[in-house]
Amino acid sequence: MKNILYALLLVLLCSGIFSQPGWVVQHGGNVPYNSSYCRAIQFINNLTGWVLLPFHVKHTTNAGAEWNDYSVQAPLSNELLYGLFFINEQTGWIAGGKLLKTTNSGRSWVVLDSNHNLRAVRFVNQQS
Numbered sequence: 001m002k003n004i005l006y007a008l009l010l011v012l013l014c015s016g017i018f019s020q021p022g023w024v025v026q027h028g029g030n031v032p033y034n035s036s037y038c039r040a041i042q043f044i045n046n047l048t049g050w051v052l053l054p055f056h057v058k059h060t061t062n063a064g065a066e067w068n069d070y071s072v073q074a075p076l077s078n079e080l081l082y083g084l085f086f087i088n089e090q091t092g093w094i095a096g097g098k099l100l101k102t103t104n105s106g107r108s109w110v111v112l113d114s115n116h117n118l119r120a121v122r123f124v125n126q127q128s
Contacts, residue, residue, distance in 0.1 A: 040084035050106060052084040052094065057106045070106045083120035095121040 043049030051058040051067070058067040072081065072094070083095035094100040095118035100109040 039082050042084055042086055044086055044089065048089050050084055050086060050092065052081055054080050057081075057084070057094070059106050070108075072100070072109055083118060085121045085123060087123055087126055091126050093121045093123060095119060 037053050038051055039054065040052040041049065047063050048061050049059070049064070056069060056071045058069055060067050081094050081096040084092065086092035090103055090105055092102050092106060093112075094102075094109065097114075097117055098111050099113040099116065099118060099121065101112050102109050
């Protein structure tokens with residue numbers, strides 16, 4: 001009887017371990033979902049997110065139903081982009097051959113540093 005209670009307790013404890021019933025594949029707009037294209041993906045809330053591709057950024061404000069395509073302007077357009085991080089809906093950074101910053105959701109980018117070949121970037125606020 002004791003073994004049955006232990007087995008029942010074990011089953012009850014293990015049944016609540018998983019936080020989600022399964023994975024859901026998201027295919028929204030015109031973003032290629034092949035992992036060889038996507039360098040980084042970030043959503044700052046349930047609607048607003050970015051996908052970093054080798055030479056440009058895609059941005060959505062409706063959970064991926066539609067995507068805006070923002071090219072990284074010359075002379076940066078020939079450099080591979082690797083890391084992406086947004087602190088809010090407007091301000092974000094890209095790491096690659098140069099460190100880039102945007103203050104308009106990715107429509108345009110300025111070079112902050114061209115002396116490092118970065119693969120990732122993270123900031124705690126807009127200044128640091």
